[in-house]
């Protein structure tokens with residue numbers, strides 16, 4: 001299915017390299033191109049999507065409540081807090097670093113929100129905003145110590161993991177638990193569901209915008225004489241997006257509607273994806289993750305990129321902490337503790353973001369979060385406890401890391417970085 | 418002659434116990450190719466990094482078009498119009514060719530990367546250099562050494578520099594690609610750029626350089642007009658002796674040097 005173009009270099013039009021394999025626009029051409037990329041190690045999101053189907057199928061076979069709209073709707077809200085933390089972890093992983101403090105930062109921000117709102121009687125929205133600012137400052141501290149002083153990120157954020165948990169316990173004081181009202185903005189965050197029309201509108205808008213922008217971009221490329229995706233490929237890609245988006249909204253609408261919390265999470269993932277792929281800032285993050293010295297020589301302010309990424313990671317963790325509080329209407333000593341940190345990192349890796357830096361996507365947080373959420377939700381339905389969940393999660397994580405390492409080796413063999 | 422575009426005087430640079438450069442003088446005119454020669458460890462790469470702002474000098478003066486300037490960061494050098502192609506190329510393997518070409522100077526339209534414009538300019542640029550690469554959207558890790566060198570040189574030309582520094586640009590290249598790079602250097606000179614060329618390959622130096630500046634153990638050891646100077650004289654300056662292993666082995670042509678970063 002490969003066309004070979006030949007030509008002479010002398011003419012006004014310089015021919016493409018004859019070794020270039022060009023997929024033709026037919027469905028068969030698209031399929032063979034996709035298979036070729038898979039074989040050469042560009043796995044992208046394919047393994048995690050396959051994994052998600054397998055997990056869903058297994059749990060549905062064991063308990064058909066698993067795929068009920070109610071269970072799936074709850075699942076989308078359950079994954080939000082860790083998913084937000086995971087979004088932050090992805091940014092740090094793209095730099096080739098690690099942030100071990102995301103759980104503690106989530107906890108301390110949950111406490112800051114609650115203490116301000118309940119004990120100091122702040123407006124709840126102001127309390128949340130203040131906590132997010134605190135989170136950002138924490139990230140700036142981590143990033144500055146890492147970038148300017150040169151302490152390895154692993155150590156800086158390990159100190160953060162311990163220190164901010166201490167701060168959380170200190171702020172909580174003797175009480176140990178502070179409750180928040182059910183009927184305030186904090187509680188509403190995870191209790192609000194949109195009426196079906198809104199869900200449908202958002203889904204339709206997303207699909208139409210995607211198709212429109214893709215078509216516009218590809219026709220501009222074609223007009224400029226650059227290789228462009230064929231109309232068939234654009235239609236195929238739009239369908240690949242439309243099926244899960246519209247299907248998801250349909251399922252959520254059959255229960256209570258699209259949850260606000262999940263919409264916030266997906267919105268943040270989409271925004272981060274666009275920032276990473278379409279802006280100079282995102283390009284800088286990938287460059288620093290790929291070769292920091294090259295980035296520095298190209299005039300990129302590497303320290304600024306590093307500090308800002310750690311600030312973003314902490315900010316997102318802070319948002320995650322607020323979601324924890326919202327879901328349990330309380331903050332306590334274990335908010336953001338326990339397995340939250342490990343699940344956030346695992347979700348990022350399971351979602352397909354490389355531990356080796358420079359490769360990954362914001363969607364890893366959503367996909368990896370869904371995998372881990374599905375596992376815990378399914379085991380909960382089967383009335384199994386955390387022991388089984390941890391063991392299964394470990395296996396899934398190992399599979400993801402092995403795929404990462406193997407595909408990295410395969411990319412090397414196929415010379416694709 | 419005209420005023421030098423770039424002139425350095427009294428440059429010293431120390432790394433811990435190593436005095437890599439002491440009181441080095443150097444200048445390049447517009448439309449001139451200056452070869453920077455010296456044995457391994459002579460300080461050539463260090464001097465390049467001083468000019469490029471990667472490792473600023475401990476002391477010394479840098480004049481740009483006759484005015485004293487500070488070059489403390491790579492962006493200072495870039496803003497003056499100094500482009501550098503390093504021995505270790507410094508490409509981001511995870512990014513594609515277009516992204517690498519425009520790294521640090523991406524084109525944007527309404528705040529968003531203008532991939533179309535960048536890819537079109539990249540294609541034009543590579544076409545003008547008669548470079549053929551399978552696809553501009555593959556990660557640079559998939560390219561051959563010569564292709565990577567061309568990408569690194571092409572990248573430096575996007576900023577319309579006035580001075581281009583090349584650290585061992587042909588060391589890793591085959592015959593055809595070396596000729597291409599030398600052609601490219603002559604084209605740059607004809608366009609009025611100052612070119613600083615580090616090379617161990619005397620054939621390359623004789624082919625394109627107008628002048629050769631020799632460093633030895635971090636100090637100036639000679640400044641020769643290529644057409645008035647014999648091969649032996651330059652080698653003597655590099656090795657520091659008229660009677661040296663190279664001239665004893667006369668009869669053999671250029672001594673190809675391979676050097677690590």
Ligand SMILES: Nc1ncnc2c1ncn2[C@@H]1O[C@H](COP(=O)(O)OP(=O)(O)O)[C@@H](O)[C@H]1O
Pocket residue numbers: 432433435436437455456457458459460461462463464676678
């Ligand atoms: N970053 C560095 N740290 C310590 N020593 C260095 C550094 N860079 C260069 N040197 C030393 O400075 C001297 C000159 O090196 P260099 O400029 O790379 O030489 P050349 O490029 O002429 O072979 C060598 O002795 C080298 O070991």
Ligand SMILES: [Mg+2]
Pocket residue numbers: 461462463504676677678
């Ligand atoms: Mg060197």
